[in-house]
Amino acid sequence: MSLRHKLFSAAFTALDLTGAAGWGRGLAQGRGAILTLHHVRPTLRSGFRPNGLLEITPGFLDRALQLIRAEGYEIVPLDEALHRLADPRPGPLFVALTFDDGYRDNLDRAWPVLAKHQAPWTLYVVPGFAERTARLWWRELEEAIRILPEITLDLPDGRFSAATRDDAEKGRAFDALYWRLRKGPEAILLAAISQLAARAGVDPVALVERECLPVETLKGLAGAPGVTIGAHTMSHPMLAGLPEEAARREMAESRRWLAETLGLDIRHLSYPVGDPGSAGPREFALARELGFASAVTTRPGHLFAAHAQHLHALPRVSLNGLHQSEAALRALLSGLPFLAWNRGRRLNVG
Structure with a gap:
């Protein structure tokens, strides 16, 4: 683990020891949060694991789902999260679970845990991974x-x-x-x-064949109870670096491919990489123009009432594989780390 992540881990532990989940309630949690996940699988190796932040174990996912509910959050489908976000009346805190890219272990390892907890989830799919034409x-x-x-x-x-x-x-x-x-x-x-x-x-x-779900499996997953399929572009490019028409095509074609191949209404989008250098105001406007109901970034943060006016620039909270502890998760659910990260701002949509 790098020094940066060691400092993050120490900060999460210190914040948890202060009882932030209790005294911080209502200060930084907003209406709820959308969680970002990628791989769910047993740790394959120790030592050199530069992408280890993108994978958590099934055991940690199981503990996380228990803790999320113990902290007073309801786990809801993404459409329900948007409905609650738009409702001005106060309601219970909520969490929506989202998985990026379309990995085999999402079905083999994550789905049994999610089913055990009756937890709905969204899978953002890259058609190029399913067809083995895009690159990891x-x-x-x-x-x-x-x-x-x-x-x-x-x-x-x-x-x-x-x-x-x-x-x-x-x-x-x-x-x-x-x-x-x-x-x-x-x-x-x-x-x-x-x-x-x-x-x-x-x-x-x-490599893509080994890691990513094929088309036929996605067809079998389509319409499964508790599962929402979303778009993640055709080939997983960093959209902000593309000409506008190419970025628009990546979004629109992924939605069309998924709708035609899976027979579903594709309402939601996840921007690849999703940080400010990969998706910004131009991409947010394109997603809105193309008719997506929502689009998620990887900008860190909880959801607040004002996000109802920025549904194509939604922040998420990463379940980071380098911080698989209940202390870290309680700190993240408190929302306080993001209040500090965003310098007190509830919105980061520029």
Whole structure:
């Protein structure tokens, strides 16, 4: 775990020890929260796990659902969350559960736990993952660095080189290269990671096949009780880096594909990556223009009454795999970390 996340963990523990879930009630919780999840599976390995923040264990999900209800939250479908958000009358706190990307373990590992707790959930699907035409580039990068003993890349802004002989070196190399590539055009990011994957013998299509739900399984999931299917674009690009028409097409085509393939009304969208550098006011306007009932970001925060006027820029609370503790979850449910993160602002939609 990086120093940054160690500090987060210490802060969550300290906040929990103050009894924030009690004295902070009503101060920062708003009407409720939308939770972000990705993988739910047993921890596959220790050591080098740069994407470990994207996976929690089934056991932690089970404890989390119990704790959410113990803290006074009702777990509701996303449509019900929007209905409650629009209702000016005070009501019980609520949580909506959302899963991004469409991973196999969401069905194999998460769904049995969700069914046990009768917890509804939303799955945001990338058709390109289902059809094996899009890339899990962050996983390609992880696997390439896991295999290679050193990294050398000639990039437009200069050469990148790093030793990757042990877990510590691999972790530092991943962080440095990931954030350097994220600063530039996504085409350069994809080309660079393709080079590394080829050198390491990582098969991008096989990786998606192993991790993501296929079309036929999604068809079987469509219409299942308690499950809402949403769109997550066609190929999972960082939309803010695309020309406007390309961004619009990614959103619109994903909705059309899912509606035609699954026979469902697709009402909800999740922006890939979802931070301010990946989705902003232009994308919020496009989602509204295309007729989505809601669109979620990864900007951290709870939901307040004012979010009813910004349904295409909704914040979420991440169940982070690096902080799988009840203390961390109680701190997050208190809303207080986000009040500090957003400098006292309830809205972060710019």
